[in-house]
Amino acid sequence: MGAERIGIVGGGIVGIALARELTLRGLGEVTVLEKEHRLAEHQTGHNSGVVHAGLYYRPGSLKARLCAIGRRTIRELCQERGLPYREVGKLVVAVDESELEPLAEIERRSRENGVPDLARIDDVGRLREIEPHVAGIAAVHSPHTAIVDYSTITEAMAQDVRAAGGRILLGQEVTAIAEEHGRVRVVTPYLEEEFDRVIACAGLQSDLVAGLVGADPSPKILPFRGEYWALSPEANDLCRGMIYPVPDPRFPFLGVHFTRGVYDDVHLGPSAVPALAREGYNWRRISMRDTWASLTWPGAGALFRKHWYMGVDEVSASLIKRRYFNKARKFVPELRMQDMVGKSTAGVRAQAWDRDGTLLDDFAVDQIGRVTVLRNAPSPAATSSIAIAGYLIEHHLTT
Ligand SMILES: Cc1cc2nc3c(=O)[nH]c(=O)nc-3n(C[C@H](O)[C@H](O)[C@H](O)COP(=O)(O)OP(=O)(O)OC[C@H]3O[C@@H](n4cnc5c(N)ncnc54)[C@H](O)[C@@H]3O)c2cc1C
Structure with missing residues (x-):
């Protein structure tokens, strides 16, 4: 060239x-x-700030292939440049029987994607050795999932x-x-x-x-805001690494999870609420142009019919702290509402959306x-x- x-x-x-x-x-x-x-x-x-190990992605997809190479190359870069790279590990936890099948699918995909040292855990004692405050009946553990500062x-x-x-x-x-x-x-x-x-x-x-x-x-881009809560220093030991729920397979997001950040802060999130502007980091940031463009997009009706219940659930958790808290307490029951000390940062995801209403994976x-x-x-x-x-x-x- x-x-x-x-x-x-x-x-x-x-x-x-x-x-x-x-x-x-x-x-x-x-x-x-x-x-x-x-x-x-x-x-x-x-x-x-998570360096994903490739647990969820459809085998053979670009996400699966490029995540595997990407994890190695980001790790090498951090090592070469002396940047923080902490392999704190990740646990995806099923809390009841209904989540065992989707958990098995995550395990199958993870193995096909070559996630290193992946373990299936059915013993609650072992679960508690990895994350002492977690509640669940089974999990998959990815010890090499890491955190960084992007x-x-x-x-x-x-x-x-x-x-x-x-x-x-x-x-x-x-x-x-x-x-x-x-x-x-x-x-x-x-x-x-x-x-x-x-x-x-x-x-x-x-x-x-x-x-x-x-x-x-x-x-078209549909902006989805992810809101985080910071945990108080007293609640900092509720999570050693990362604790994730089993995500809803019909939705492209991973669900509210606990993450120990690279600077040792523990945060909870992100949620997934439709943002009212492309760079809408809170409910006050509204762009009539962006919102109108989303509402009049040909796929809007189909998306609404398919995911309205999820939208209502996420929006209410954004507006009512207790609803957000209830999502997280399911798999870390010792969490108290007063441990969630303030909304920390929010990010807006650029999620591509087809004219037939499909969210591109x-x-x-x-x-x-x-x-x-x-x-x-x-x-x-x-x-x-x-x-x-x-x-x-x-x-x-x-x-
Ligand atoms: C809440 C949240 C949590 C996430 N968690 C993770 C995670 O843990 N691990 C992970 O791997 N990924 C995660 N992601 C996804 C990840 O952050 C993004 O996929 C990634 O940052 C995309 O990078 P980008 O460079 O494409 O986009 P961006 O970082 O958005 O950069 C695009 C840039 O283009 C600029 N730009 C736009 N228009 C113009 C223009 N006309 N002229 C000039 N400049 C322009 C913008 O200002 C912006 O700086 C998360 C995303 C969000 C929102």
């Missing part, structure tokens, strides 16, 4: 991982354009980009992209540049950026001429970021 000029829209972990791979492999002159004044301002800086990792990768001659420009919102005579012109309020290729890793705005190049409006990429758009990069895209970068290079940028 030689010294192609490559533009990347978006300075989250995926855009920066891609910029790093391209510059380190000498595949082009790279410029990242990020609309905010710092990197990792959106999903990358507002997530659970903002710090993004910064470390950005240093590599700059050191290798790449440019990262902040405060540059891309407002137009046009392909003309084999070149791609990109416009922001402050500059206009030409590139040989452009790749958009724009997270919550990925459908809008795709719209700039005339791509299909579907899948796997990572998805569109190619429009010389522009590549990452259309769906939900969890575990932070874990998989370096692997997604490799995939984009192999399948979209060197062909």
Whole structure:
């Protein structure tokens, strides 16, 4: 590819991982354009910090394949750069008989995905050895699921980009992209540049950026906010690593879980409530444009009919603390309401949504001429970021 000029829209972990791979492999002159004044301002800086080991994903899917490579590459990067990487382990707990079948499916997928040292636990004594405060009848344990700080990792990768001659420009919102005579012109309020290729890793705005190049409006982004509660220091020992429920297989989210963060704080979350704006970090942030676009999307009726009960449950848990508490107390009964001391950060997931109402499960990429758009990069895209970068290079940028 030689010294192609490559533009990347978006300075989250995926855009920066891609910029790093391209510059380190000498595949082009790279410029990242990020609309905010710092990197990792959106999903990358507002997530659970989990390095997933690949438990849930459909075997053979991009998520399954790229998560396995991504886990190894993130671990290597953290080791090389001396960044925190703690293998605190994860327990997925079934609390009653009705959850045994979905738990068995998670175990089957995990084994097919090659999750290292996975164990099925049916002995409550063993369960309590791993997590002394947990209640359940069976579990799967993934000892190598880890926690990290994805903002710090993004910064470390950005240093590599700059050191290798790449440019990262902040405060540059891309407002137009046009392909003309084999070149791609990109416009922001402050500059206009030409590139040989452009790749958009724009997270919550990925459908809008795709719209700039005339791509299909579907899948659209449906923003789902995940709210977290911080636990008081007294409740800090309720969880040693990570304790997850068995997720509802009809829904693409993992359910409210306990996570010991990389700096030893324990938090509970994230929930999954429809956000009223793409960057709607609380109920006060409302965008009439975003909300109207979601309500009038062709798939809105189908999604509502399929998931209304789940929506009502999640929204009520957001508004009524006791309902959130009841979800978590099911598998950690010693939790008291006063242990939940305050809503901590929230993150908004960019969940792609088809016009027939389906929530897309796997990572998805569109190619429009010389522009590549990452259309769906939900969890575990932070874990998989370096692997997604490799995939984009192999399948979209060197062909
Ligand atoms: C609550 C929550 C919990 C999660 N937990 C985990 C987890 O534990 N482990 C895991 O692996 N994943 C997790 N994820 C998913 C993970 O955070 C995302 O998949 C990942 O961060 C996606 O990275 P990204 O670079 O694609 O998107 P983002 O981090 O959202 O970055 C996109 C960037 O593009 C920029 N941008 C958008 N439009 C423009 C424009 N027009 N011009 C210029 N810049 C633009 C934005 O400002 C933003 O900085 C979680 C996500 C959430 C929300």
